[in-house]
Amino acid sequence: MTITTEFRLRSPALPLVSIPATLPPEAIECSHALCLEPGARVFHVEIDAEHEVTEAQLAALDEVTTVTPLGDRGDTVVYKLTVELDDSIAPAFDPERFDGAKMKSTTITAEGWHETKEFKDYETFHDFHTTFEEHGISVDLISITNHSDDDGTTDDSLTDRQREALELAVARGYYESPRRVTAAELAEELDISQPSLSSLLRRGERRLLTDSLDVRDPGLAGTHNG
Incomplete structure (x- = not known):
């Protein structure tokens, strides 16, 4: 990648x-x-x-x-x-x-x-x-923006908005210890509310976990939006 x-x-x-x-x-x-x-x-x-x-x-x-x-x-x-x-x-x-x-x-x-x-x-x-x-x-x-493997496949089922939020959070050091940026600062940069940011990150993290563990999450069934 x-x-x-x-x-x-x-x-x-x-x-x-x-x-x-x-x-x-x-x-x-x-x-x-x-x-x-x-x-x-x-x-x-x-x-x-x-x-x-x-x-x-x-x-x-x-x-x-x-x-x-x-x-x-x-x-x-x-x-x-x-x-x-x-x-x-x-x-x-x-x-x-x-x-x-x-x-x-x-x-x-x-x-x-x-x-x-x-x-x-x-x-x-x-x-x-x-x-x-x-x-x-x-x-x-x-x-x-991340790029897929040579065969054109991707390794997750994130929505574009979830990917954007997670990629920004990683780049800004949100997942480091101690954190280099706050949720409020990330939300301001994405021009959304802090609760909306938290929801995007939480749902994106859950999608990544269920994909990587190859398990079905009933909470994601039928959801296609951020």
Whole structure:
């Protein structure tokens, strides 16, 4: 099983947020990133040509050490930027720590990064989430989706809403001891009441248990909704 996650990273120390914060574009796209050494990274960024951002403007940013124009791609200009990472967040970007695969270009605004990544399992994503939070980078989970085995089968009979609630609870550390998030916080994130969240989790847990133990639960008979 693998999971695909969509999330936002928020911290003023994040690389490249200084571009939309100080220059004309409201957002830029980062299509590639390479770690040169623990404190430096190379990024390929695309900036809309209409904003007329210059090489000199990018080079003047404190975090940028080198700028190399790579040419035009349609209506965008592509640059290779070498960036010195802030010491406070550099350990979180160590490529040896995680094996998450980026699925789409990273969208960077003054508020942070928007990313979609695939992880091998929930635990790997949780380690990623925890490490970034420990280094002052907020991780706002937008969605998390698990993928079935190669034969297309799934190993449970959860409803979509139950799966969403359980996946969020796992990712946020609800089932850890001590818990890293409260039921009230999960309910707020899902935009439902706390009793509704508790019902979703309870029914989802019961479905998982009855499926894994291969027993029939009469309380689930005829129920197909969250």
